[in-house]
Amino acid sequence: MAASALQPLEDLDQPDFDAFAVERAMRGNHPDPYPLLERLRRQGSIHKLELHGLFSDEPDVEMSPLSHYAVLGYDACNRVLMDGETFTNKEAFQHSLGKSFGRTVTVMDGAEHERFRKVLQKAFLPKVVARWGDSLVAPVVDRLMSKFIDRGEADLITEYTHHFPFQIIYSMLLLDPDQAERFHKLAVAQLLSSAGHPQGPEATRKLGTFFAALLAQRRANPGDDLVSHLATVEVDGQYLDDDVLIAFLRQLVNAGGDTTYRATSILLTCLLNEPDLYEIVRRDRTLLPRAIEEALRWDGPVTTTFRYCQKDTEIDGVLIPEGSIVDVCLGSANRDPTKFENPNKFDINRERTVRHLSFAGGPHICVGQHLARVEMTRAMEAILDNLNNLRLDPDMPPPQIIGYVLRSPEHLYVKFDKA
Amino acid sequence: MKQWMCMNCGYTYDPEAGDATQGIEPGTAWEDLPDDWICPHCAANKESFELEED
Numbered sequence: 001m002a003a004s005a006l007q008p009l010e011d012l013d014q015p016d017f018d019a020f021a022v023e024r025a026m027r028g029n030h031p032d033p034y035p036l037l038e039r040l041r042r043q044g045s046i047h048k049l050e051l052h053g054l055f056s057d058e059p060d061v062e063m064s065p066l067s068h069y070a071v072l073g074y075d076a077c078n079r080v081l082m083d084g085e086t087f088t089n090k091e092a093f094q095h096s097l098g099k100s101f102g103r104t105v106t107v108m109d110g111a112e113h114e115r116f117r118k119v120l121q122k123a124f125l126p127k128v129v130a131r132w133g134d135s136l137v138a139p140v141v142d143r144l145m146s147k148f149i150d151r152g153e154a155d156l157i158t159e160y161t162h163h164f165p166f167q168i169i170y171s172m173l174l175l176d177p178d179q180a181e182r183f184h185k186l187a188v189a190q191l192l193s194s195a196g197h198p199q200g201p202e203a204t205r206k207l208g209t210f211f212a213a214l215l216a217q218r219r220a221n222p223g224d225d226l227v228s229h230l231a232t233v234e235v236d237g238q239y240l241d242d243d244v245l246i247a248f249l250r251q252l253v254n255a256g257g258d259t260t261y262r263a264t265s266i267l268l269t270c271l272l273n274e275p276d277l278y279e280i281v282r283r284d285r286t287l288l289p290r291a292i293e294e295a296l297r298w299d300g301p302v303t304t305t306f307r308y309c310q311k312d313t314e315i316d317g318v319l320i321p322e323g324s325i326v327d328v329c330l331g332s333a334n335r336d337p338t339k340f341e342n343p344n345k346f347d348i349n350r351e352r353t354v355r356h357l358s359f360a361g362g363p364h365i366c367v368g369q370h371l372a373r374v375e376m377t378r379a380m381e382a383i384l385d386n387l388n389n390l391r392l393d394p395d396m397p398p399p400q401i402i403g404y405v406l407r408s409p410e411h412l413y414v415k416f417d418k419a
Numbered sequence: 420m421k422q423w424m425c426m427n428c429g430y431t432y433d434p435e436a437g438d439a440t441q442g443i444e445p446g447t448a449w450e451d452l453p454d455d456w457i458c459p460h461c462a463a464n465k466e467s468f469e470l471e472e473d
């Protein structure tokens with residue numbers, strides 16, 4: 001498939017606009033929301049409260065004026081997530097992700113959501129994504145690592161984790177690798193709409209123009225890539241609506257990259273903070289899936305998601321009135337001591353009888369969770385296999401996981417024996 | 420191996436484990452799950468599941 005036949009993705013009008021810095025400022029630098037969440041959760045699993053305001057000085061211009069209920073206990077969060085009739089997505093996300101991505105599955109409910117969701121999920125089922133480990137993930141992580149492996153030191157965030165899941169998605173879509181930087185920038189810039197930056201809608205529009213042309217090209221001349229598949233798949237004898245596909249592709253370049261990079265960065269931080277544990281996992285790779293799930297539970301990158309309450313509903317003795325925005329605090333649920341013993345401890349050996357909620361749950365549970373696991377596994381394996389005697393750089397600041405809604409460290413300075 | 424997978428989210432029902440979230444004992448065969456059993460991960464109904472061969 002000749003990606004070059006397409007017009008390239010158009011850059012922002014202000015090409016040196018630093019979308020990454022603006023996005024970082026928007027996320028804030030809260031070091032640790034968990035102690036306050038724990039105090040609140042002890043007082044009750046539901047509070048009339050907007051969580052954002054507790055952890056950020058910048059009001060969310062769209063969401064803050066609405067009436068919020070924060071849900072903090074595991075069972076209460078799970079109940080809200082599993083009941084997609086009472087607690088819906090559209091009204092909760094139409095002003096945020098709906099503006100950034102368009103008519104994506106995140107802003108659909110009920111039968112419409114189910115119809116599109118099944119087609120998209122089919123392209124990301126476990127047996128499909130398992131094949132991508134060799135074909136898509138390994139080449140990307142190897143290429144990134146080759147740039148620093150001879151140096152004996154690196155910043156594993158800015159040189160590795162921050163790039164690999166985005167680049168995997170570009171390969172999946174057969175996009176021109178020379179345009180990777182621009183895609184990354186516009187994928188991130190899309191989200192700036194909610195803070196009122198004009199570069200937000202501009203990125204949304206420019207990605208939309210590009211993806212519309214891409215869909216037309218692949219529909220005319222399909223290959224065996226994901227875009228060709230989505231462009232030609234038929235449901236009830238019809239192609240999927242272009243606006244839904246374009247919105248999905250916008251979401252994919254963002255949600256697929258931003259979350260996985262953060263989750264992998266947190267996992268690395270957890271392991272490198274405990275060198276003995278890192279060594280145990282390096283020697284016994286059967287422990288890697290446990291380490292991945294525990295990092296997702298202990299500090300999942302998405303601490304909170306949102307729902308809209310369609311009718312007065314009582315949970316744990318608290319009435320959530322119709323019309324409220326519900327802040328479903330996945331990060332708090334994952335540290336609920338009634339479900340996870342000694343929940344603040346990062347413990348890869350803990351019993352896994354209760355699933356964590358880091359990919360949410362219910363009808364909108366993450367489409368990409370199986371891919372995220374493959375990506376995290378391969379990225380970690382490449383590190384465990386190739387960076388000998390890996391340790392935190394004692395002369396540099398230690399990694400600090402920061403942020404509220406999306407968490408991760410910004411740097412992870414390491415040393416290792418030169419190859 | 421044959422297993423039932425939820426086409427809405429990719430969850431696989433494991434008869435050996437059952438499903439504690441809905442009081443399903445370990446060792447319960449797929450056929451013996453009640454009709455109103457739902458996917459414990461995404462809440463889809465039994466009809467959303469398909470038999471997958473590994």
Ligand code: HEM
Nearest residue numbers: 105106256259260263302305358359360364366367368372
């Ligand atoms: C560790 C990495 C990831 C985490 C923690 C994560 C987390 C989440 C969460 C919490 C949701 C639910 C949002 C809601 O409440 O409605 C979600 C939805 C979604 N995720 Fe992920 N995600 C990750 C990776 C990915 C990847 C790799 C993809 C790429 C396919 C992806 C695509 C999506 C999509 C399309 C949805 C919307 C699903 C729907 O509304 O039906 N995610 N993700």
